[in-house]
Amino acid sequence: MPLLRLKKNEERRLRSGHLWIFSNEVDTAQTPLKGFTAGDLAVVENARGEALGTAYVNPDSLIAARILSRDPRKSINTAFFRKRLERALALREWAYGKPHYRLVFGESDGLPGLIIDRFGDVFAVQTNTAGMEKLQALIIEALDALFSPRAVVIRNTSSLRALEGLADDTRVVIGTLSDPIEIEENGARFRIDPLQGQKTGWFFDHRDNRAALTRWCPGKRVLDLFAYTGAWGLPAALAGAESVECVDASAPALELAADNARLNGVAERMRFTGADVFDFLRQAREERHHYDVIVLDPPAFIKRKKDVAKGLEAYRRLNQAALQVLAPGGLLVSASCSFHLSRDSLHDLLRASARHLDRHLVFVGRGGQAADHPVHPAIPETDYLKAFFCQAGPSL
Known part of the structure; x- marks a missing residue:
C-alpha cells in the first residue's frame, strides 16, 4: 500500500x-x-x-x-465493513426497540463519508466522499450479508459530493422499491419515500426533540413550519393538540403528511398548507392569527463558513416572524441543523429577537441529536444539531 x-x-x-x-x-x-x-x-x-x-x-x-x-495493516474489505456495521448495529439495537434508525453516522461510527439509514428491511446509503464511493460495492456486499435486505437504495444527492468531484446518483441496487414504505417513531406511524424524498426520506436526528415536544401540546394550537411529512406535527396531534397546521413549500411532502395523518387517525385535527414559510408568517401576522406552540425546523441556512452572515440574518428574520404570531406565554421550538451556527449563536439570536419584540423569553428545554447520530468528542463537525424550547410571554 x-x-x-x-x-x-x-x-x-x-x-x-x-x-x-x-x-x-x-x-x-x-x-x-x-x-x-x-x-x-x-x-x-x-x-x-x-x-x-x-x-x-x-x-x-x-x-x-x-x-x-488506526491499524496500518488493516485490510479494507467486505469483512472490515461487516465488522463496522455490526459495531454500529449493537449501539442502535441497544438504544431502540424497532429497526428504524440511522445505522451509520460517518466518522462517529468509524466510517468517514458514509451514511446509512435503516427503515426495517430497507436501507438507504449515501457515500459522500470519493473514498467511500470507491468502496461502495464492498459496503453493499456487507449490508447484504448481514441483513439480507428487501431493498438497498443509493441516495447520493448530498451537496457534499460536489466538493469531492462526485455526481449525483439515485438507484436501487438490491431488490425493488416503487412505493413509499412505513416506519414507526415514538409510537407514530409514517409513510416515507426513500427514493424521492429529501435526503434519505426521513430525518432521524430530531427523534428525541420530537418526543420532548409532545408534553407541551395537549389542548394547544400547534404550528409546524418546514413540516415536510409531518414529523413534528403528527406527534403533536397524537398527544392531544386541539389543532395542528403543517406548512411546507413541497406539495408532494404535504401529500405524504396528509396520508400520515389519516394513517394515525388524526386527520380531522390537522391542516396542511403549501406555502413559503416567510410568506405564511407575514400573512398570519397581518391577519392576527396566533398559535400556542410553534416549531421552526428549517433547512440549513448556513452550509459554509462564508454563508454565516447571510444565514444568521435568515435565522433572525424567521425567529422574529414566528415570535410575532406566538400567543403570549406560548412555546417556540427553534432548531438548526447548521454546523456553522453554534448553540451559543442561536441562544444569542433568540435572546436578541425576543428583546427586539419586547417579549420575556426563557428556555424550558434544550435538545440535540438522537443516539443514532452519536457525537465524536474529537470531531466537532459531528455535533451539528441544536434545538431550544422557549417560552415567550409579554414583557415584564
Whole structure:
C-alpha cells in the first residue's frame, strides 16, 4: 500500500482522535498528492516514519485523507465493513426497540463519508466522499450479508459530493422499491419515500426533540413550519393538540403528511398548507392569527463558513416572524441543523429577537441529536444539531 507522509508535528489532531488530514498537513515533497487518484488507500505515517493508520486519499479535496483504521495493516474489505456495521448495529439495537434508525453516522461510527439509514428491511446509503464511493460495492456486499435486505437504495444527492468531484446518483441496487414504505417513531406511524424524498426520506436526528415536544401540546394550537411529512406535527396531534397546521413549500411532502395523518387517525385535527414559510408568517401576522406552540425546523441556512452572515440574518428574520404570531406565554421550538451556527449563536439570536419584540423569553428545554447520530468528542463537525424550547410571554 502506498504511503502518505505528514509534515513534522502534523499528527497531533490524529493523535487526539480526529480522522481527517488536510492537504496542507501532507509532506508533498516526500509523498506528492498528485501521485494519488481519488479514493486510493494509503498508509499514513508521521514525519518520523511511524505508521498512524490506513486512510483513503483524495488529492483534489481540502480534506486530503480520512482515517479508516488506526491499524496500518488493516485490510479494507467486505469483512472490515461487516465488522463496522455490526459495531454500529449493537449501539442502535441497544438504544431502540424497532429497526428504524440511522445505522451509520460517518466518522462517529468509524466510517468517514458514509451514511446509512435503516427503515426495517430497507436501507438507504449515501457515500459522500470519493473514498467511500470507491468502496461502495464492498459496503453493499456487507449490508447484504448481514441483513439480507428487501431493498438497498443509493441516495447520493448530498451537496457534499460536489466538493469531492462526485455526481449525483439515485438507484436501487438490491431488490425493488416503487412505493413509499412505513416506519414507526415514538409510537407514530409514517409513510416515507426513500427514493424521492429529501435526503434519505426521513430525518432521524430530531427523534428525541420530537418526543420532548409532545408534553407541551395537549389542548394547544400547534404550528409546524418546514413540516415536510409531518414529523413534528403528527406527534403533536397524537398527544392531544386541539389543532395542528403543517406548512411546507413541497406539495408532494404535504401529500405524504396528509396520508400520515389519516394513517394515525388524526386527520380531522390537522391542516396542511403549501406555502413559503416567510410568506405564511407575514400573512398570519397581518391577519392576527396566533398559535400556542410553534416549531421552526428549517433547512440549513448556513452550509459554509462564508454563508454565516447571510444565514444568521435568515435565522433572525424567521425567529422574529414566528415570535410575532406566538400567543403570549406560548412555546417556540427553534432548531438548526447548521454546523456553522453554534448553540451559543442561536441562544444569542433568540435572546436578541425576543428583546427586539419586547417579549420575556426563557428556555424550558434544550435538545440535540438522537443516539443514532452519536457525537465524536474529537470531531466537532459531528455535533451539528441544536434545538431550544422557549417560552415567550409579554414583557415584564
